[in-house]
Amino acid sequence: MMGDIVLNRLTKTYGKGEIKAVDEVSFSVEKGERFGLIGPDGAGKTSIFRMLATLLLPDGGTASVSGYDVVGDFRQIRRHIGYMPGKFSLYQDLSVEENLGFFATVFNTSVRQNYDLIKDIYVQLAPFKQRRAGALSGGMKQKLALCCALIHRPKVLFLDEPTTGVDSVSRKEFWEMLKGLKKEGITVLVSTPYMDEASLCERIALMQSGEMLTIDSPDEIIRNFKGDLYAVRAFPMSQLLGVLKKNPLVASCFSFGEYHHITFKDESVDGQSVTMKELLLFNELTDQGYEELEIKRITPTIEDCFIQLMNR
Numbered sequence: 208m209m210g211d212i213v214l215n216r217l218t219k220t221y222g223k224g225e226i227k228a229v230d231e232v233s234f235s236v237e238k239g240e241r242f243g244l245i246g247p248d249g250a251g252k253t254s255i256f257r258m259l260a261t262l263l264l265p266d267g268g269t270a271s272v273s274g275y276d277v278v279g280d281f282r283q284i285r286r287h288i289g290y291m292p293g294k295f296s297l298y299q300d301l302s303v304e305e306n307l308g309f310f311a312t313v314f315n316t317s318v319r320q321n322y323d324l325i326k327d328i329y330v331q332l333a334p335f336k337q338r339r340a341g342a343l344s345g346g347m348k349q350k351l352a353l354c355c356a357l358i359h360r361p362k363v364l365f366l367d368e369p370t371t372g373v374d375s376v377s378r379k380e381f382w383e384m385l386k387g388l389k390k391e392g393i394t395v396l397v398s399t400p401y402m403d404e405a406s407l408c409e410r411i412a413l414m415q416s417g418e419m420l421t422i423d424s425p426d427e428i429i430r431n432f433k434g435d436l437y438a439v440r441a442f443p444m445s446q447l448l449g450v451l452k453k454n455p456l457v458a459s460c461f462s463f464g465e466y467h468h469i470t471f472k473d474e475s476v477d478g479q480s481v482t483m484k485e486l487l488l489f490n491e492l493t494d495q496g497y498e499e500l501e502i503k504r505i506t507p508t509i510e511d512c513f514i515q516l517m518n519r
Contacts, residue, residue: 210235211273211363211394212242212259218267219254219417228254230417231268236396236410241385243408244398245509251417252398253293256367259396260290273362286314289356293368295348299341303332303351306340307358314359324391325354328384346377353384357393364388366397370404382407402510413513420516425509432507433515434458434473435481438466439488441497450495456484461514468511 212235219229229251236242244252257263259272261281270277275284297306307329311317322329328350335343340351349369356364366385370378382404385395397408405411406425413420413428421428441447448467451460458472471484489502507515 211238212236212396214255214268214270216268217255217258217265217270219258219263220266228417232417232419234412234419234422236394238394239389239392241389241395241397241409243405243411244396244414245402245405245411245513246414247400249416250414252414253367256365256398260288260365261285287362289359289361289364291352291356291366291369293371295352297340297352297355300339302337302339303343304336306351306355310355311358316359318358321358321360324360325357327387328354345373346380349373349377349381353381361393363394363396366395368398368400370399370401378404402508402513405509413516415517420513428509428512429507432512434470436505436507436511437469437485437502438505439469439502440466441492441500447497454488454491456488459515459518
């Protein structure tokens with residue numbers, strides 16, 4: 208595989224080898240691409256980030272960043288990457304200005320030298336530049352951490368769950384900042400447990416228990432959803448979930464916000480089409496006394512696709 212980031216059957220185990228956190232994962236990320244690792248806690252995202260950032264040694268497979276091997280060329284990699292871990296890890300007793308100055312010095316550069324890269328972010332931090340990092344809000348801590356990760360103009364940026372624990376407005380602002388890095392040619396590998404953020408990446412990998420479920424653009428993953436998806440709502444909802452799961456017409460069912468999402472079984476029931484199955488289900492639930500019943504066909508989300516792939 209070719210790319211700015213390349214993983215070939217990368218593996219990481221913990222304990223005495225019985226816990227496989229990353230299970231022979233392979234993918235590549237092109238230069239300047241915004242690539243997302245999407246999955247819940249325990250999917251293996253952080254272990255992948257730490258191996259690519261040369262903080263962990265892999266137990267199998269190979270990986271390279273900007274053409275450098277993560278094991279043999281770790282010093283070169285560290286000079287060319289920016290890394291923002293999930294947990295805020297800057298110096299809490301230093302001010303915003305002091306943190307930026309420190310990280311610039313570490314990489315033998317200055318805030319002034321690379322100011323053009325961080326200016327759109329720094330302008331929001333400027334009113335708080337004398338404030339200690341530990342006293343900043345979650346959104347401001349996030350912006351400061353991103354500035355420090357970019358201060359040396361890295362070729363590759365690793366962002367491990369950067370929006371976890373911040374409000375929705377700060378999350379939106381953060382992704383707008385990432386879009387602005389495209390013109391700088393910086394490769395961005397970002398992980399998130401939020402399925403709604405998947406559409407903000409150019410390509411994504413859906414992960415579960417250390418394995419890749421699929422890799423593609425968000426739109427293509429949605430297009431590959433198997434079957435038609437329906438949203439069902441009636442009262443009482445908690446009782447309805449169990450009834451739907453036992454219904455012979457229903458292939459899959461899970462709760463999703465104020466609706467239950469279902470797919471119908473592929474095989475025909477007395478030669479009935481999916482539309483007829485929808486009508487049959489509606490009549491069955493009505494006869495069982497469910498009130499304010501609503502069944503409608505909907506477009507799948509990335510989360511719907513993830514659940515379908517996981518169940519397979």
